[in-house]
Amino acid sequence: xxNLLESGGGSVQSGGSLRLSCAASGITYSTWCMGFVRQPPGxxxxxxxxxxxxxxxTHAASVRDRFTISRDSAKNTVYLQMNxxxxxxxxxxxxxxxxxxxxxxxxxxxxxxxxxxFKGQGTQVTVSS
Numbered sequence: 001x002x003n004l005l006e007s008g009g010g011s012v013q014s015g016g017s018l019r020l021s022c023a024a025s026g027i028t029y030s031t032w033c034m035g036f037v038r039q040p041p042g043x044x045x046x047x048x049x050x051x052x053x054x055x056x057x058t059h060a061a062s063v064r065d066r067f068t069i070s071r072d073s074a075k076n077t078v079y080l081q082m083n084x085x086x087x088x089x090x091x092x093x094x095x096x097x098x099x100x101x102x103x104x105x106x107x108x109x110x111x112x113x114x115x116x117x118f119k120g121q122g123t124q125v126t127v128s129s
Contacts, residue, residue, distance in 0.1 A: 001026050002024060002025070002026045002027055002097060002117075002118040003024070003025045003026055003118075004022055004023070004024050004034075004095045004096075004097060004118055004119065004120035005022070005023045005024075005025075005120060005121075006020060006021065006022050006093070006094065006095050006120040006121065006122065006123045007020070007021045007023075007123065008020040008021050008123065009093060009123030009124045009125045010124075010125070010126070011125075011126040011127075011128065012085055012126075012127055012128075013127070013128050013129075014085065014086055014087060014127055014128065014129050015084055015085065016085050016127070017081070017082060017083045017084075017085065018082045018085065018125060019079055019080065019081050019082065020036060020079065020080040020082065020093055020095075020123060020125075021077055021078070021079055021080075022034065022036070022077065022078045022079075022080075022095035022120060023075065023076060023077045024076045024077070024078070024095075024097065025076065027076060027097075029053075029099040030053070031053055031054075031099065031100060031101060032052075032053045032097060032098065032099050032100070033050050033051070033052050033053070033097065033098050033100060033101060033102035033104070033105035034050070034051050034071075034078050034095065034096070034097040035047060035048065035049055035050030035051060035069065035078075035095070035096055035097075035102070035105060036048040036049055036050075036069070036078075036080050036093050036094070036095055036096070037093070037094055037095075037096050037109070037116075038089075038091040038092065038093045038094075038125070039091050039092050039094075040088070040090060040091040041090065041091065043091075045109065046060065046062075046109065047060055047105075047106055047109045048060055048063055048067060048069075048080065048093070049063065049067055049068075049069035049080060050069065050102045050105050050106065051069050051070070051071050051078050051102070052101060052102040054101075056102070057069045057070075057102070058102055058106070063082075063089075066082065066083050066084045066085075067080060067081065067082045067083070068080070068081045068083075069081075078095070080093075082125070085125075085127045086127060087127050087128065087129045088127075089125060089127050090125060090126050090127050091124075091125060092122040092123070092124055092125075093122065093123055093124075093125050094119055094120045094121070094122035094123070095119065095120035096116035096118065096119050096120070097116065097117065097118040097119075098116055098117055098118075099117065
């Protein structure tokens, strides 16, 4: 059983920074993709960034120059460094893992009614102007 534990959310002012962590346990897959999804208040969920087990990563265009996803393999942890935060970054951020390549992870977000195999509990990020 895979468990994902997020931490690092909070409230900051516009322009500030936060770092989210997602610690995974119980991963037995040799191929996986772990990333962050956010749900702004009253809006649809959207993918933010994803880390592939092969070392590659991808970021949504809206955050590409501000957020960076990385991993610590020894700790089975993925990090999302968020800089230059804006009010539109406000939302619940949750960690999601799929036992497949990241290009498939992103397709889940586009399929209505589909969901990730493993998800964390979510952490609130609030950015005030």
